[in-house]
Amino acid sequence: MPLSRVLLSIFLALVSITPLPADETARPAKVRVVKDRSGWVLKVNDKPFYIKGIACNEGLLDGVDYLKLVAAAGANTVRIYGDAAPEYLDLARQHGLMVNVGFWTNAIRLHSKESYRNPLHTLELKKKILAYVRWLKDHPAVLAWTLGNETFIFSDAEEERRAYGRFLEDIVKAVHQEDPNHPVIYASSYTRCLPYLKKFVPSIDIIGVNVTGGAGPAISWAERNDFDRPVIVTEFAPLGSWETRQDANQMPYDPFDQFKADTYLSSWRQMQANPRSCIGGFAFVMGGFRNQDSLTWYNMNYGELRRAGYWMVRELYTGRKPENRPPKIVDFFVDPKSGLKPGSWTSVRVRVSDPESDPLTYDYFLTNIAKDPLIVEKAAFFPGGVRSSEPGAAEVQVPQEQGTYRIYVGIKDGKGNIAIADRTVRVD
Incomplete structure (x- = not known):
């Protein structure tokens, strides 16, 4: 930078x-x-x-x-x-x-x-x-x-x-x-x-x-x-x-x-x-x-x-393998991805496995998308509600402003590891 x-x-x-x-x-x-x-x-x-x-x-x-x-x-x-x-x-x-x-x-x-x-x-x-x-x-x-x-x-x-x-x-x-x-x-x-x-x-x-x-x-x-x-x-x-x-x-x-x-x-x-x-x-x-x-x-x-x-x-x-491996995200679904009204909700679902079968915790959040991939921009985090129905499934509230955002899931294993995935959503 x-x-x-x-x-x-x-x-x-x-x-x-x-x-x-x-x-x-x-x-x-x-x-x-x-x-x-x-x-x-x-x-x-x-x-x-x-x-x-x-x-x-x-x-x-x-x-x-x-x-x-x-x-x-x-x-x-x-x-x-x-x-x-x-x-x-x-x-x-x-x-x-x-x-x-x-x-x-x-x-x-x-x-x-x-x-x-x-x-x-x-x-x-x-x-x-x-x-x-x-x-x-x-x-x-x-x-x-x-x-x-x-x-x-x-x-x-x-x-x-x-x-x-x-x-x-x-x-x-x-x-x-x-x-x-x-x-x-x-x-x-x-x-x-x-x-x-x-x-x-x-x-x-x-x-x-x-x-x-x-x-x-x-x-x-x-x-x-x-x-x-x-x-x-x-x-x-x-x-x-x-x-x-x-x-x-x-x-x-x-x-x-x-x-x-x-x-x-x-x-x-x-x-x-x-x-x-x-x-x-x-x-x-x-x-x-x-x-x-x-x-x-x-x-x-x-x-x-x-x-x-x-x-x-x-x-x-x-040459040393990890003592405990991080979770592995298999897929991450967001629906709907576009056509969302400001402040509305979208459903997210993640498929994940953990090599050691550690109990997992899930966090969801949204940020802006940097305008230029060659320039490091400060991330803007958008507070929104999360309604979890079961592990790996939730509804996430999108921002009040129109635009395209990234919605993330962070999955922790309690052993110092995390797996992260994101998908985009568009608020029209």
Whole structure:
């Protein structure tokens, strides 16, 4: 998610006077990528280090220690997209995690007032990035820097993409000079940014690729296109909302948890099948609510509760199967789905099984639908009545305002697990 301008302004005001906490036993890690006869290898203090990562922007939030959950899933690294601070790094280190520290660089849309063709903008941004690096580079949890996330492809004008490439090459060189101990990554949307990276940013250390559904072709792009760099799958995630079919209300169909869990498995296998070039990856995503088309499209967690994707990633990273598996939703029906009057009621029914036959509890709620799946919006929850007739069956009251909403069922097993499904309803 984009860096908060307010937080960034506060950070820049404090960075020159706020030192990292003193720790005489801590030293910054020396991280480098080397190529030997087996292929590319990431080394931390001269020891091979394969990234088993999870993307998670939040450390402590609303009483939940998300980095504790990340570590419990068997991860050794966490990716944060921006607004990193020593407190986040301290918490990561406490849980035995390295941190891929991000700095968000905005894509230039047609309505944007910024431009990478404006030397005043690029000079100011360069100062901010170098101050950020200078502030955090000596923290022992820092593994690498990710400068930019899908910026090339979501900049509308070709001139801006080229200008961004020239800026990125300049800033990568400057970061190398400021901090020779940590490599620099750029995160591409699948392979779409990589031609620009190859042409304009030869100093980049590691290619990052964000993928949904499968990682294989993205990982092999560099080798097929004579761009000799190691690859990190900076996001491997379930299918995006733009890749699934439309439902009866012409909204993206949100797959069930088990289908999403299986996509983590597919991507991981493809990463393992490319050991010469791939040096690890980050499962996407854990942390607070992310309203991207649906509130629960991506998260492997729901607060402290764990979904099927969480357990799949833990098994991939540790080889250990879950001690208790989450419920499995077989189907979720809503009737009627459309033509509802404001404040009226719709019937919902869910078919579910639990591997351990744990007693289950059911929660139902409604939210708005995010307007842009690429932008994380704050969810609006709509209070409404729920009339339960039996486990897995209820009537739910829809909002008073016209519009299309998502209605959710969350099924808990009392053992720290949850299964979630949603369907859309339209109020006319």
